[in-house]
Amino acid sequence: MKILLSWLKDYIDINETPEKIADALNMAGLEVEAVIQPGKNLKQVVVGKILNKGPHPDADKLSLCSVDVNRGEPLQIVCGATNMKEGDKVPVAMIGAKLPSGFEISRAKIRGIESFGMMCSRKELGISEEHAGLYILPESAEVGEDIVKVLGMDEVIFEISITPNRGDALSHLGIARELSAIFNLPLHREPLGNDEGEGRIDDEISVEIHEDQLCPRYGARVVKNVKVGPSPEWLRDRLEKIGIRSINNVVDVTNYIMLDIGHPMHAFDLARIKGRKIIVRSAKSDEKMTTLDEQKRNLDPSMLVIADSEAPVALAGVMGGFESSVTEETKDILLEAASFDPVCVRKTAKRLAMMSESSYRFERGTNIDNIPIALNEAAKLLKNIAGATPVKGIFDAYPKQEILRQVRVRTKRVNKIIGINLTASQIETYLLRLKLETRKDGEDIIVSVPPYRHDLEMEADLIEEVARMYGYNNIPETLPAITSVLKLPSPLQKLENRIKQHLVSIGFNQILTYSFVPAGISESFREKKPLSLKNPLSEEQATMRTSLKWGMYDALRRNILNDEFNLRFFEMGRVFQPVAGEISEEHSRICLGFSGAANPNDWRRSQEPFDLFVVKGIIQNIGNLFGLKLKFTPGSCSLFHPAMQMEVTCEKTVVGQFGQLHPQFLDNRKMPKHIFIAELDLGLLADKNVAIPRMVAIPEFPAIRRDLALMVPKSANHRDIVKIIADEGRKLLEDHHLFDIYQGKGIEDGFRSMAYSLTFRDNAKTLTDEEIQPIIDKIVARLAKELNVNLR
Amino acid sequence: MSESHTNLLQQYHSEKKSAKTTAELEALRVKYLGKKGEITQQLKGLGKLPPDERKARGAEINKIKTEIQESLETSMRDLALKEQEAKLQAEKPDHSLPGLFNSPGTLHPVDRVAQEIADIFLSMGFFMAEGPEIEEEYYNFEALNVPSHHPAREMQDTFYLESGQVLRTQTSPVQIRTMEMLQPPLKMIGLGKVFRRDSDITHSPMFHQMEGLVVGEQISMSDLKGTLIMFVENMFGKRPYRFRPSYFPFTEPSAEMDIQCIFCEGKGCKVCKGTGWMEVLGCGMVNPRVFEAVKYDTEKYTGFAFGMGIERIAMLRYGINDIRLLFNSDIRFLRQF
Numbered sequence A: 001m002k003i004l005l006s007w008l009k010d011y012i013d014i015n016e017t018p019e020k021i022a023d024a025l026n027m028a029g030l031e032v033e034a035v036i037q038p039g040k041n042l043k044q045v046v047v048g049k050i051l052n053k054g055p056h057p058d059a060d061k062l063s064l065c066s067v068d069v070n071r072g073e074p075l076q077i078v079c080g081a082t083n084m085k086e087g088d089k090v091p092v093a094m095i096g097a098k099l100p101s102g103f104e105i106s107r108a109k110i111r112g113i114e115s116f117g118m119m120c121s122r123k124e125l126g127i128s129e130e131h132a133g134l135y136i137l138p139e140s141a142e143v144g145e146d147i148v149k150v151l152g153m154d155e156v157i158f159e160i161s162i163t164p165n166r167g168d169a170l171s172h173l174g175i176a177r178e179l180s181a182i183f184n185l186p187l188h189r190e191p192l193g194n195d196e197g198e199g200r201i202d203d204e205i206s207v208e209i210h211e212d213q214l215c216p217r218y219g220a221r222v223v224k225n226v227k228v229g230p231s232p233e234w235l236r237d238r239l240e241k242i243g244i245r246s247i248n249n250v251v252d253v254t255n256y257i258m259l260d261i262g263h264p265m266h267a268f269d270l271a272r273i274k275g276r277k278i279i280v281r282s283a284k285s286d287e288k289m290t291t292l293d294e295q296k297r298n299l300d301p302s303m304l305v306i307a308d309s310e311a312p313v314a315l316a317g318v319m320g321g322f323e324s325s326v327t328e329e330t331k332d333i334l335l336e337a338a339s340f341d342p343v344c345v346r347k348t349a350k351r352l353a354m355m356s357e358s359s360y361r362f363e364r365g366t367n368i369d370n371i372p373i374a375l376n377e378a379a380k381l382l383k384n385i386a387g388a389t390p391v392k393g394i395f396d397a398y399p400k401q402e403i404l405r406q407v408r409v410r411t412k413r414v415n416k417i418i419g420i421n422l423t424a425s426q427i428e429t430y431l432l433r434l435k436l437e438t439r440k441d442g443e444d445i446i447v448s449v450p451p452y453r454h455d456l457e458m459e460a461d462l463i464e465e466v467a468r469m470y471g472y473n474n475i476p477e478t479l480p481a482i483t484s485v486l487k488l489p490s491p492l493q494k495l496e497n498r499i500k501q502h503l504v505s506i507g508f509n510q511i512l513t514y515s516f517v518p519a520g521i522s523e524s525f526r527e528k529k530p531l532s533l534k535n536p537l538s539e540e541q542a543t544m545r546t547s548l549k550w551g552m553y554d555a556l557r558r559n560i561l562n563d564e565f566n567l568r569f570f571e572m573g574r575v576f577q578p579v580a581g582e583i584s585e586e587h588s589r590i591c592l593g594f595s596g597a598a599n600p601n602d603w604r605r606s607q608e609p610f611d612l613f614v615v616k617g618i619i620q621n622i623g624n625l626f627g628l629k630l631k632f633t634p635g636s637c638s639l640f641h642p643a644m645q646m647e648v649t650c651e652k653t654v655v656g657q658f659g660q661l662h663p664q665f666l667d668n669r670k671m672p673k674h675i676f677i678a679e680l681d682l683g684l685l686a687d688k689n690v691a692i693p694r695m696v697a698i699p700e701f702p703a704i705r706r707d708l709a710l711m712v713p714k715s716a717n718h719r720d721i722v723k724i725i726a727d728e729g730r731k732l733l734e735d736h737h738l739f740d741i742y743q744g745k746g747i748e749d750g751f752r753s754m755a756y757s758l759t760f761r762d763n764a765k766t767l768t769d770e771e772i773q774p775i776i777d778k779i780v781a782r783l784a785k786e787l788n789v790n791l792r
Numbered sequence B: 001m002s003e004s005h006t007n008l009l010q011q012y013h014s015e016k017k018s019a020k021t022t023a024e025l026e027a028l029r030v031k032y033l034g035k036k037g038e039i040t041q042q043l044k045g046l047g048k049l050p051p052d053e054r055k056a057r058g059a060e061i062n063k064i065k066t067e068i069q070e071s072l073e074t075s076m077r078d079l080a081l082k083e084q085e086a087k088l089q090a091e092k093p094d095h096s097l098p099g100l101f102n103s104p105g106t107l108h109p110v111d112r113v114a115q116e117i118a119d120i121f122l123s124m125g126f127f128m129a130e131g132p133e134i135e136e137e138y139y140n141f142e143a144l145n146v147p148s149h150h151p152a153r154e155m156q157d158t159f160y161l162e163s164g165q166v167l168r169t170q171t172s173p174v175q176i177r178t179m180e181m182l183q184p185p186l187k188m189i190g191l192g193k194v195f196r197r198d199s200d201i202t203h204s205p206m207f208h209q210m211e212g213l214v215v216g217e218q219i220s221m222s223d224l225k226g227t228l229i230m231f232v233e234n235m236f237g238k239r240p241y242r243f244r245p246s247y248f249p250f251t252e253p254s255a256e257m258d259i260q261c262i263f264c265e266g267k268g269c270k271v272c273k274g275t276g277w278m279e280v281l282g283c284g285m286v287n288p289r290v291f292e293a294v295k296y297d298t299e300k301y302t303g304f305a306f307g308m309g310i311e312r313i314a315m316l317r318y319g320i321n322d323i324r325l326l327f328n329s330d331i332r333f334l335r336q337f
């Protein structure tokens, strides 16, 4: 909202600098976003009169002028413009002047001739982008006068952002009231219009309110014989500086009243009000109306309308109707000032998507007492500037007089909440500065809240007023003297932090992707039918993710398109899965993404791409961090390569899966082959009980180690081999692991060589080879018999 | 010593001098001390000498033998060491080759800043609470004193689901859920994703907030100030700050906290729009209506709450000029943190 300093001065004699005023408003909670001072950077520029214009002796395109600036001898000025003639008045930047561009005028010699200043264009004054020659001023401009004053550029405009609770501050009066409280200055204003005039209002119009809950008060006044036309200069000037287009004197007056005292008004062409009757009622089911913006609107009974005896003529508090609007032919006018229910106005404006200055103010609450003031003020203005004749009196429909709200403010409570120590009288002083009516009741103060302060409903609201006046920055600083109940991080929070640290230390970059994904993503990225947003920003962000895999794929894809191939990413976040009915569940997940070389920094090895086992190892290790034994079985996710994927199980619960993205899928998108994605449910992992480790004695007796090199046919797999080894090794087998696989030269087709290292130990005595050999023999025999695996 | 023996020794020494390798030394050993070596031959020849001569000559030869033996051993050791050294030197690799390692990854800048902020509050005795991201309208609005059709809803443009639930627009519902579960005194923070229908270079439809709540029997605005100043000083260093009145439906009185611009030290720049101040958080005393919603005794308990946008702080901290970079997963961006 824009506020003019000169307009504020109608109400308050304030002489502080614009900066100080802005600062004070800021510190009172009325955020000043900008202070615009068009003339601020324009110094020593005055009105000059060209006495003489002649050619420059040495330059065809320059002229030499003698200019009177009412400061002794005329100035000799060299000028490149051509649009001026002798006798013209122009802005002259004198020596020492500073222009908005930062340019400073100094004595200069131009082609050998001295020049004592510069005649300016609009652009040079910073008031327009056009550069069409000198700014020729009106004849009335006084020679020597400061140009800032002549052009009305000494205005100060505050751009203020008003919080939704402060409807009372949406006007010049409202801001002046705040300043009066802050600076402790009296608030005054010129005498307002009165309800005098000719004739009787009752003969002109009558008002009926059918919905007094939604319209507690409706005031109407009639002015006759209006000459609709342009507004006078001062009115146009004020509106334009605020950024409101001047339309005609009638519309301008209603806008002016709104900006002045904050009450929205409307003007009807009286001749078009059928039956000379205003009815405030709910719209009928199939009713239609064309609004001022010439849009045909479908109304419904939730909307409040102003109707004449036949049809709606305005949407209450939102916008007037086209039919009844003021035109150049209008002679008599019905002025409306009313009070409408904020929620009703808001709903109607929202439903029809037509926010207006009027609805904006009604939603935030207006001053019901302002209704007659607004009407009388408008009638007076129309009389003055449009030659209108007001009809005597106001038709004031006000069925239930509003009672002022009373709020009790307890001194103790004020001090407790703010953390200060004021007396009841000090508190009262602050409240009085805000023009609140107060009454003392012992240590309590009873406040009567004026009808414009809709935000002051309870004690806490008044405590804020006291704090504002006391100054937030004067409140002392202490620390809370409490010890909170203890709540340790949840197992999930701990798990998440540990995994994050681990993954970062082994080279993963954490990513964050949007929780919403496109509606059209491939089915294979989904686990369930996703929840849809009712009002998404775009189709790209229309459904809630059911898995993190799509976001991960998309992140990998976009980097690959940037020629970044070696990637290891992880994301932690929630997915959203509908369960029965409309209920949804949130699950914490981790997703890992792999692309390119598994060890890009290892120059000793060839740049091998990620494969299933590198990924499996990383997943396995996440389990190891928490002592969780993860099991891996072949997976069946359609997103993945049918053979290159696994499902991860922990204590019989499926906790996730991983695999290489399906080659066909990647091929279709021209993506490289080796992209792996893994996803684990962290909630399920966090639920698993991690046993507290119990120390086991360090072995006293030596171990015996045996290696087995086996020829393994395709039909046999590692798991079966290990099962036999473990079966036969029994208690003595302390450890076994695969340490080499070889295929190729020297190995028969269809076979691989697999080497296992077995460690035997007896905790009670030193083992001998003789004790081990029978075990080895049994293992070898069973491997041969059951799996067709033989020693190499 | 006999002349022949002196000559023999001289001859040995001159030959040893020219021996450059352990192999050459070995050849010398064979020549003098080997089975057929000169010293061995001479010792063998002793038997032919008369006994009185044999003894003196024997002693002389043995002395020469010992001298040669020791000399050979010493030289052998020296040379062997040198050869070993040379051999090791020959193994010298290209020291300028890079080390073998998996370079560490990076935490996301938002997560990194969030952890820094959380650490400060956790050190001050706060605990961390969580809540759902798909939230009931009640928790996101009504319980926080934002009735439907209140203009305050305009401050936060909301995403709705078909079920009528909302994507939470703030982390404040976590306060409500925590208070429903626990009785005061409590000091909590809540951290998480929030969603608003807004998208440009400073607004993202999804971002992160940190929320804080302190409730007890004697909590005042001065406690709010003290706590938040302590936070701000630990996060941004000691610098001027100010509290401005503001409006949030769930706090009353409400405030916004500014710190002196970290880019221009208060002189005014583009980032602070020339004001010299940067807004870092919103805060206030918990509105009694919020306590009513969670059935806390509004006379007995008072409290303060605060909230801040993590992205904003991350952007200030790392000089990030477009919020969308945070969610683009561009490795060229991510690896900088």
Ligand SMILES: [Zn+2]
Pocket: B261, B262, B263, B264, B265, B266, B267, B268, B269, B270, B271, B272, B273, B274, B276, B277
């Ligand atoms: Zn700055």
